[in-house]
Amino acid sequence: MRATPSSAVIALLANVSWMVGGCSDQVATTHSPSGAAASRIAVKDTTTEEHLATGFSVFVTYRTDGPPQGRAPANRDSTLRARGAEFVFDDTEARVLSVAIPKDRFAAIVSLPWATKIEVDSSVARISADVVPWGVAELNALALHAEGYTGTVIKVGVLDGGINCQAPELQGRIVGGYDFVNNNSTFCHSQANSGPDHGTRVAHVIAAIYNLAGIVGMAPNASLYSLRVCDTAGNCDAARINSAITWARNNGMHVTNASIGNCGQTLAASQQVNHNAAWTVSKIVTVWAAGNGAIPGLPPNTPCRNTDPVSGYARTAYGIAVAGHQPNGLFTANGQYGPEIDLSAPTGVPTFGTLFGGAQTTIGNTSGAAPHVAGAAALLANAGWAFLPDEIWRRLRESVIPVTPPDQNHYGYGKPEVYRARHLLDVSITGPSFPAQGNQTWTAATSGGIAPFTYAWERQNACSGGVWFPVGTNSTYSVFYTSGEQFMLRVNVTSAALNMTRMAAKIIGGLPSC
Numbered sequence: 182m183r184a185t186p187s188s189a190v191i192a193l194l195a196n197v198s199w200m201v202g203g204c205s206d207q208v209a210t211t212h213s214p215s216g217a218a219a220s221r222i223a224v225k226d227t228t229t230e231e232h233l234a235t236g237f238s239v240f241v242t243y244r245t246d247g248p249p250q251g252r253a254p255a256n257r258d259s260t261l262r263a264r265g266a267e268f269v270f271d272d273t274e275a276r277v278l279s280v281a282i283p284k285d286r287f288a289a290i291v292s293l294p295w296a297t298k299i300e301v302d303s304s305v306a307r308i309s310a311d312v313v314p315w316g317v318a319e320l321n322a323l324a325l326h327a328e329g330y331t332g333t334v335i336k337v338g339v340l341d342g343g344i345n346c347q348a349p350e351l352q353g354r355i356v357g358g359y360d361f362v363n364n365n366s367t368f369c370h371s372q373a374n375s376g377p378d379h380g381t382r383v384a385h386v387i388a389a390i391y392n393l394a395g396i397v398g399m400a401p402n403a404s405l406y407s408l409r410v411c412d413t414a415g416n417c418d419a420a421r422i423n424s425a426i427t428w429a430r431n432n433g434m435h436v437t438n439a440s441i442g443n444c445g446q447t448l449a450a451s452q453q454v455n456h457n458a459a460w461t462v463s464k465i466v467t468v469w470a471a472g473n474g475a476i477p478g479l480p481p482n483t484p485c486r487n488t489d490p491v492s493g494y495a496r497t498a499y500g501i502a503v504a505g506h507q508p509n510g511l512f513t514a515n516g517q518y519g520p521e522i523d524l525s526a527p528t529g530v531p532t533f534g535t536l537f538g539g540a541q542t543t544i545g546n547t548s549g550a551a552p553h554v555a556g557a558a559a560l561l562a563n564a565g566w567a568f569l570p571d572e573i574w575r576r577l578r579e580s581v582i583p584v585t586p587p588d589q590n591h592y593g594y595g596k597p598e599v600y601r602a603r604h605l606l607d608v609s610i611t612g613p614s615f616p617a618q619g620n621q622t623w624t625a626a627t628s629g630g631i632a633p634f635t636y637a638w639e640r641q642n643a644c645s646g647g648v649w650f651p652v653g654t655n656s657t658y659s660v661f662y663t664s665g666e667q668f669m670l671r672v673n674v675t676s677a678a679l680n681m682t683r684m685a686a687k688i689i690g691g692l693p694s695c
Contacts, residue, residue: 311395314396386532668689
């Protein structure tokens with residue numbers, strides 16, 4: 182969502198192609214929200230069906246060198262009880278917690294950042310058999326599920342080649358849409374060809390349900406609307422895409438995802454106006470794949486090349502342009518990159534399509550990355566920011582896991598983490614800007630975040646050569662102010678639970694003239 186580069190407007194008369202990702206043998210494993218791999222859930226044959234109806238036992242192996250809430254027995258106990266545990270016994274020698282918990286609170290236990298292994302019994306294994314793909318884990322979506330935000334009542338339009346309504350992992354989630362290829366109101370496409378296969382894979386990343394099997398998506402209770410704009414060969418006509426955006430605007434979508442793109446051509450002026458209005462007028466979070474370009478000398482899977490600019494769709498003034506990165510954190514080699522990239526999200530993740538008998542497969546490149554961000558936007562809309570695209574974008578942008586060193590062209594602002602976005606810590610300094618002489622106090626005012634907070638105040642005196650001096654570690658800073666003094670205050674506030682530090686600054690006494 183960066184400014185569109187100034188260039189001549191080119192009317193697109195040719196078709197554009199899917200960002201179809203290559204398949205890989207990437208194995209889905211359960212990951213902790215911190216990104217460290219945790220072992221797959223073990224199965225034990227101990228629980229009855231009666232127990233299944235109300236709750237079950239969970240055995241949590243933990244580490245004590247992680248986040249503060251996992252280091253001390255009292256912290257572990259209080260954390261688990263706050264997440265719904267009815268019984269907790271801590272074997273500190275073995276580092277294993279025995280926990281009894283209602284079944285509807287299981288996701289809260291799965292998302293513990295200090296857990297290294299979670300074991301359940303056989304009847305529960307059907308409940309917990311939804312594998313958490315590494316992308317869903319990296320964005321920490323399960324932590325929002327545990328808080329009750331799963332995308333309920335949020336409408337997500339999927340611009341693609343159709344979605345298979347018969348997919349077990351999508352039952353009840355595809356509720357409407359339109360077929361712009363055949364120009365009719367059909368929104369279910371179950372035939373096993375490349376059209377609904379690609380769209381079905383994308384849909385699973387967004388909203389695969391908790392159903393005792395398969396995988397779970399970013400927003401498993403979101404309502405999906407299939408907006409078919411691509412034919413069975415993967416060609417997506419610009420006129421159909423533009424019409425689908427209009428349909429989304431007229432039908433109350435909260436979010437749209439388009440894992441489609443072109444080879445960098447600028448959109449026609451009328452398209453740009455419509456796409457931008459989807460965000461600014463209709464208040465839709467529009468998410469676009471940045472584009473896939475084949476590597477010269479290798480077999481292409483797209484007419485584009487990895488030297489092409491970011492797709493013209495992703496480069497519109499409003500909308501989120503998403504690139505992709507692999508499990509090792511490195512960006513994919515065959516993407517279209519440039520300064521217009523906004524975020525980088527996981528790709529090469531497990532999903533289900535319509536080909537190969539509907540068996541589990543993967544979705545790669547920017548096709549797999551974009552729906553992670555669309556799902557994150559759906560969760561944030563569900564958490565209180567529906568039809569507030571600017572606020573959702575701010576939260577995603579300001580809560581990213583930054584890439585070191587910064588790499589704007591490949592990662593944008595960084596890697597999104599939706600739990601941090603939901604609890605984004607905002608900081609400001611309250612107190613007089615032009616105080617009277619005497620004792621004065623300034624306060625670090627916070628909203629959001631997760632307490633406890635730590636504070637680090639610094640002061641830079643006027644004409645001091647830019648040197649900052651530490652002056653306090655409380656939530657307030659007090660000093661005797663002498664009339665005419667000029668200085669700048671800043672405070673860094675840290676939420677250890679979020680691994681997040683935010684800063685605010687304030688000029689006192691006006692700008693100096695050094």
